[in-house]
Amino acid sequence: MKIILKWGILSLITIAAVFLLSNISKAFILEAPDLLRINLSSESTNEEVVSQLPGSTIVDASRHIFSVPYGRVDDYGKLAINLPGVFLPRTVPVEKPEISFRYYLFSLKDLLHDYSHGELGLIRTGNYVIQVKSIVTETIIRTCTYFIPGLITGVLLSVLLSLLASIRSAIGRLLDSVHAVLSGLPDFLLIILIQLMSIYLTRLTGRNVILVAHYGNNIPFTIPFLAISLIPGVLIYGTLRLAIEREMTQDYITTALAKGLSQREVIFRHVIRNIMEDLLMVLPKATTLALASMAVAEAMCDILGLGGYIVSSRVQNISATPIFCIVLVILAILFHITYALLSKLFVVQIKESA
Structure with missing residues (x-):
């Protein structure tokens, strides 16, 4: 029970930290959060506007600048545009950019209120605005179609x-x-090399052997799959090689070899069991690395997956980034919990008794 409680608390702290950091841009103010500038026709006056916008006051009559409730500039702009004689409501830039914890907390409160009512944010692509809640499930499935097979393949292959x-x-x-060569290559360079290989194969064969970029309903699989398999696989391979070398110097290995067991028999009968802890210890880090590789691959292949929606130049994440970041964190937490459970099952716990 204590372990479950600890995992729950750590998971909540992690999700909260990601939520706070993914919204950190809202702490930097470039536009006044309580001032609205409105262009008026000759048929309308400042006083008429104030009378129809509850809670607003005139700040600068000559420039038609109004004070509105804090943080409600966008809401009041939408109200003002429907008033007669009003057109082009705009925000008012601040003289110098500043950091405001008040606006940061205000924005977080608004987001949490929206989340509690099922509003998970918006994505704008071209002239279209998409509700995040309508695509989040599809996006998770799309990412998992190459992330999970890639991670499993990378782990098995490296072992x-x-x-x-x-x-x-x-x-x-x-x-x-x-x-040694792969360890020194950055993940983005490795992905570029895979893409170049795909292009050359296409030119040599005259056929689209490996899809390089996402277009329409055609989603690249091979490039993100290879990136997710290779990059964490390099880490796991290096860790296990050192673990096996460590075990081969132990006294029980010398005894087993002296009894006539071959090196292969020793490795499969004894060493594999004893390096299981090393494997389960490196898997959480390898999974985090796989998630990072997945996001880089999605960005470079222009795939609209969990990582792609965060960094893609095709979309404007008006308020969607925190949700996709949180989903990625939840995915990582689920894998970490799985590894912890496997560790309980397969790793022998040795405790000293008094």
């Missing part, structure tokens, strides 16, 4: 290669050299 490298020394030297 198998690390074992093979330990059994066959020649193969081990080759794989260690490849690992």
Whole structure:
């Protein structure tokens, strides 16, 4: 019960921290949160506008600047545009950009109020405005179609290669050299190399072998899949290679070899069981790295997935970024909880007794 409570508290703290950080831009004020400038025709006056906008006052009659309730500039602009003789309501820029914790907290309160009523934010693409709640499920499914297979493939492949490298020394030297090269490559450069390979294959074969970018209903799979598999796989391979080398120097390995067991038998009977803890310890970090790689791949392939909606130049995230960030965090938390449960099942806990 205590462990469940601890996981719950840590998860809530993490989600809250991501929510606060993803909205940090709202703490920087470039426009006055309580001033509205309205262009008026000759048929309307400032006094008439004030009489029809409750809570507003005239600040500068010559420039038609009005004071409105704090943080309600957009709402009052929408009200003002429907008044006779009023056109082009605008915000009023501040003289110098400033940091306002009051406006930050006010914006967070508004967001939480919207979330509690099912309003998860808006995305604007071209002349269209999309409700986040109408696409969030589809977006999660789209991302998971290559994230989960890619992560599982990366884990299995790195485990198998690390074992093979330990059994066959020649193969081990080759794989260690490849690992050293891949470890030094940034994830975006690796994705670019995969894209270039895809382009060259297309030119050589005359067919679209690997889809490079998202268009219409055609969504790239191979490039994000490879990025998600390779980048965390490099981390897992290196960790397990060191773990296997550590285990091979232990006394029980020497005893087993002296009894006539081959190196392969020792690795499969004893070493695998003893490096399970190392694998489960590195998996959370590898999963976080896979999520970051997924977001980079979606950005570079222009895929509108969980990461793509955050960084894509095709859309304007009016208020959608916090939700997609929170979904990514929840996905990571679910994987971390899974690893913790697996650790309880497969790792032997040794406690000293008094």
